Amino acid sequence: MSAAVPTQTQALLVELLTEELPPKALDRLGKAFSEGIRKILAQHHLLAEGCGAVDFATPRRLAVRFDAVLERAPDQSFTEKLMPARIGLDDSGAATPALTKKLTSKGLGHLSVGDLVTESDGKQDYLYARGMAAGKLLSEGLQEALDHAIGSLPIPKVMRYQLADGVTSVKFVRPAHRLVVLWGDTIVPARALGLTSGRRTLGHRFMSEGDIEITTAASYEQQLAAQGKVVASFDGRRGLIREQLLTRAADVGATIGEGAEVDALLDEVTALVEHPTVYAGQFDEQFLAVPQECLILTMRLNQKYFPLFEPDSGKLTHRFLIVSNMQVDDPSNIIEGNERVVRPRLADARFFFETDLKTPLPDRVVGLASSVYHNKLGSVFERVERVRRVSRHVAEQFGLNPARAGRAALLAKADLSSSMVGEFPELQGIMGAYYAAADGEPEDVVRAIRDQYLIRLDAPVTDATLTSTVLFIAERVETLVGIWGIGLAPTGERDPFGLRRAALGLISAYEQLRAGGYLKVSDSNTLALDTLLEAAAGTFKRGVIAGGTTQEIEAFIYERYRNQLAGEADRNVIDAVLALAPPLHQVQARIQACSAFAGRPEAVSLAAANKRIANLLKKAESAPGEVDAEHLQEPAERALADTIATLAPQARAQFEQGEFAASLATMAGARDAVDAFFKDVMVMAENPAVRANRLALLASLHRLMNQVADISRLAQ
Known part of the structure; x- marks a missing residue:
């Protein structure tokens, strides 16, 4: 009988405070950290039914909070397969040294032979230990979960650093400084990367009130926001930034654009700030004479700015948005500082462009001889x-x-040798087009x-x-x-x-x-x-x-x-068409035609017959020749020959005109003759001439039926 299931649950918080984490990997690291801990806690049945989880990731922390976590997991029944009974028991039925050693290694040394059961696995009798194992304590499971989560993080590049003792060194993505583990308002003892768990963390580097003592796991997010000026949720911070960007852009009658590049930049700036505030800046309009792709790339890539565009034309304006990590009453210094920083970047882009224009594109071609494409x-x-x-x-x-x-x-x-592409390889082709124009x-x-x-x-x-x-x-x-x-x-x-x-x-x-x-x-x-x-x-x-x-x-x-x-049509239809390796531009039309044919009542019979014909032709002693009318003996084979002669010209003409559906529909008219042939005619006749003639007849039918697709594949 199982022990009582623990009922007390509280929220669990785990936070690892670090130095600045790699921005492009932050979201992935946060989700992996959360999932790594969840996986092990779930394995040990420490998460209550319906327990939800919220992951947090900021430039300086990875954290997760679970809503309902047990202090101790319920006792779990177990079955442990030990060893064959003939090895574990001696002639008197007592435990052998091998069994005693096995029980000890499994942590079951307290069990006697009488506590074990013997069952057959179908080949021989085996000894099994069965019973109830005490549920894992949260402190035990959490330590294992923490070790697993840290060890399995998708770290782009590991660094080794020395701990405060001056002797021990550890490896992690960035140096870690604090570990917070709270179950409700109670600190759960745990260790990681030389740190011991507590409840104190840090907020924003400049706007925080100082050290923050987390009261309970449930209050973590609110305390970080109020006392630490940190928006802990990556997704929440991303949404907040996007909302501010759209509002600021609308204020000046512009847009931030759209597409993968905008989304990637939004992800990156989300990983760079803890308290996002968006400000608007501008640059000298004379720089707009430079191809806008150059200006957009330098602002996004080098400065992490969001260029602004005219809503209707999509043309770049001389304005941009800055996602700052500081909220101040007077942002003029922040705005002016960023405008001052972007100016030389834009000036460089203009210099590269104007310099490149001095060398005609054809004159650059010969220089490509000194650039290796591949050594072979x-x-x-x-x-x-x-x-x-x-x-x-x-x-x-x-x-x-x-x-x-x-x-x-x-x-x-030719633009590969240009200064602009040398600085921004992403502009290959784009700059070449500008220079060619x-x-x-x-x-x-x-x-x-x-x-x-x-x-x-x-x-x-x-x-x-x-x-x-x-x-x-x-x-x-x-x-x-x-x-x-x-x-x-x-x-x-x-x-x-x-x-x-x-x-x-x-x-x-x-x-x-x-x-x-x-x-x-x-x-x-x-x-x-x-x-x-x-x-x-x-x-x-x-x-x-x-x-x-x-x-x-x-x-x-x-x-x-x-x-x-795959997914656009039936797999057998796709295989039937591609089996013939048709011209690539005909594939779609042939698939449509074959799909329509597959829905006809004649399709099943003709596909099966086609498959049978293919198997017979494989067994032929030699390549089939021409059909000889004098060797057509049975009425059914003469009828099939007449049907082929009647249908072939029309089916071929339709095929050559690209009317694939019509060609297949024409050949569907051969079903009755084909069915009668296989019902009444012995293909592999004893007479070699008759047999060869019947195979030739089937070969002509096979070629005609398989102009559009290998119809036999529809029978698979």
């Missing part, structure tokens, strides 16, 4: 020449002037340079974006063939050269070329993937690219497409 693939200049050749090949497929595409490829990487390059070339680093194409290709698309394709194909060809294919989660991303980008280009009308669904030859990959492989020096590379990449691309399509 040569310089960046050599890569540019390869991409240029592939671009010309792709351009010819669409009637685009190869010289125009080649020009875009030639200039695409300043040099008077054609608009489509400028656009191609700017768009080359897009992850994927999201809009139908137009005349204005065709050059961009050509360069986009050429660069990704060259990357795939080159990197894969020297043995650096992705493995597991590792893909340092972004080949998966390149493959998906290439797929998107085919889709948008189709959407823009440059690739017709009926066109199976323009920009054929295998030919494109071979053309790219041909741009490398002999012996650089491993044999079989293009075939491996082609399979890789179709596998990426398979993963991308």
Whole structure:
């Protein structure tokens, strides 16, 4: 019978006070610290049912509070498998030394043989110890939880530091100075990183009233806010900052913008302040002559400011917002100080831009010969020449002037030697586009340079974006063939050269070329993937690219497409279409057609028949030849031959016109003849000529049915 379950619960607080934590990792560290402690307390049944948790993370602390924690866990029943009975008991049934040693090692030395039970595991009798184990005390479980949480934190870089005794050293993300552990209003004894638990913590470095003595676990957040001027919750602080940013921006008729960059900056500043207050600053409007991407990046990256934009046009204004860690009555010194700090940054950006403009973009290309792309693939200049050749090949497929595409490829990487990109690598392509425009390059070339680093194409290709698309394709194909060809294919989660991303980008280009009308669904030859990959492989020096590379990449691309399509259609339909490795721009249309066919009443029968045909053809002694009408003996096989002859011209014509659904619907008319054939005809006849003729008949049917997809896959 189990012991009484403890009922007294109180809130539990654990706080680790440190020096400034890495801002980009703070939110992750806070959640991991909370989860690490929760996991172990839950394992020991110290959390009451429905117990909630709140995690806290500020630049100088990681903390968590649980609503309802037991002082001692309920007693727990246990079953411990010990050893085979023949080893644990001697002939008289007494414990052997081996059993005694085992019980002692398990902390069960107080048990006798009479306390054990013998049960069979299906092979032999085993000895088991069963009973009730005393519930873990909170102080014991908490220490284990604290050790686990600290030891399993996703620390980006560990540092070793010496403790106050001048002898002992510990490793942690940053030096830790205080440990607070309270259950209700009671200190729970615990140790971590050379610290002993207490109830005193610190607030804001400058605005706090001094040391803060936390009264109870439940009062932690309120006391830090009131006495320490610290907003302890990361999410709460983030929400407060965002609200202030939006209000301040609206006050001056502007916006902070949107997107991943804004969210990332918001996360970072949340991790830099404990008491956020937003102030507005401005800079000289003359700096707006510099490309706004340069100014935005330097303010966000270097100063952690939020640039402000015109609501309608999205154009950068000369104002910005500062997230300060201080709230003061007169913020003029803070604002003026930040305006003074940002001025030289913006001046540097202007200097880089104006200096770069003095060297035409084409003159920078030759300098790429001294920049190594990869030691096995040569310089960046050599890569540019390869991409240029592939671009010309792709351009010819669409009637685009190869010289125009080649020009875009030639200039695409020229900005890598510019001062601006040297300072801000994130501006690759963007600055090249500005410099190309300043040099008077054609608009489509400028656009191609700017768009080359897009992850994927999201809009139908137009005349204005065709050059961009050509360069986009050429660069990704060259990357795939080159990197894969020297043995650096992705493995597991590792893909340092972004080949998966390149493959998906290439797929998107085919889709948008189709959407823009440059690739017709009926066109199976323009920009054929295998030919494109071979053309790219041909741009490398002999012996650089491993044999079989293009075939491996082609399979890789179709596998990426398979993963991308998962969830958009039935898996069997996707497999049926991709089994034929069709032109990439036809995949979506074929899937739609195959999905419609799969819903027809004839689909199940024809898919099963197709699978049967495939198995029979695998067993054929030789490749099937042409059907000989003189060897058609049975009425059912003659009927099938007549059906094929009737349906084939229409089905082929529909397929060639890209009418995949219609082609499959036409072939659905063969069901009755196919069913009758397999019912009445023995395919593997004894007469070799008859058998070969029947296999030839089935082979012709198989080719006709599988023009759009491998229909047999629908029967899986």
